[in-house]
Amino acid sequence: xxxSYLLSDEQFVARxxxxxxxxxHDKHPYHLAMHEGKLSPxxxxxxxxxxxxxxxxxxxxxxxxxxxxxxxxxxxxxIQRIIDHxxxxxxxxxxxxxIRLGEAAGIPREEMLNECxxxxxxxxAVDAYVNFCRLEPWPIAVASSLTELFAxxxxxxxxxxxxxxxxxxxxxxxxxxxxxLHQAPRDADHGLKIVxxxxxxxxxxxxAINALxxxxxxxxxxxxxLSLAYPDGExxx
Ligand code: AHQ
Numbered sequence: 348x349x350x351s352y353l354l355s356d357e358q359f360v361a362r363x364x365x366x367x368x369x370x371x372h373d374k375h376p377y378h379l380a381m382h383e384g385k386l387s388p389x390x391x392x393x394x395x396x397x398x399x400x401x402x403x404x405x406x407x408x409x410x411x412x413x414x415x416x417x418x419x420x421x422x423x424x425x426i427q428r429i430i431d432h433x434x435x436x437x438x439x440x441x442x443x444x445x446i447r448l449g450e451a452a453g454i455p456r457e458e459m460l461n462e463c464x465x466x467x468x469x470x471x472a473v474d475a476y477v478n479f480c481r482l483e484p485w486p487i488a489v490a491s492s493l494t495e496l497f498a499x500x501x502x503x504x505x506x507x508x509x510x511x512x513x514x515x516x517x518x519x520x521x522x523x524x525x526x527x528l529h530q531a532p533r534d535a536d537h538g539l540k541i542v543x544x545x546x547x548x549x550x551x552x553x554x555a556i557n558a559l560x561x562x563x564x565x566x567x568x569x570x571x572x573l574s575l576a577y578p579d580g581e582x583x584x
Contacts, residue, residue, distance in 0.1 A: 451520025
């Protein structure tokens, strides 16, 4: 059991950042292997095709959260997340950019869209995230998006790793990650502002910290599934 006093904003942010320090998926062996150039084309294509199931569900979970935000000022900012991924027209947005990442790595568009490579545990982890956002109180659902506090460091590292260690991936495929470098910090700032403003007692603060821990587990489980299915670059399934 924890103390009942309210954490100061500084203490609360420090606890949130500590969750990332300990559990964010930048420390997962699959990412560590990726960053050392050790992933085979099979393993990297599998990561791209499975992460697509996560990416295509982001605007769905964001729309579920949007539907619960009571203040129009928050909705005005939050709706941008959906547009960032869905785009405003064909050929636009992060989901399209991720499909192009797949094509740049040699995965046909059809195989990205038909989810033929998506592993059962990846589907379950992502669906758990969407349902968390559907069912939890909106400040807690917002808190689960705060893994984006840690994303820019990882994504900027990933861009360099892909360019230097996986030159067989055509560089136009990296456009998605470039866009995240300014979208993620903007989103993290807005999400953090909401969480600090809305978590009014220690119990709600601890629920927000647990929501971030849950989301780290979602991202970690996705990579666990890939590690099991692609242990040494060949698909043993
Ligand atoms: O590309 C990512 C993205 O659009 C999002 C949305 C955000 C959320 O609302 O949960 N999380 C997230 C993340 C993206 N990329 C991941 C990566 O490793 O490339 C990181 C992930 C995150 O840290 O939450």
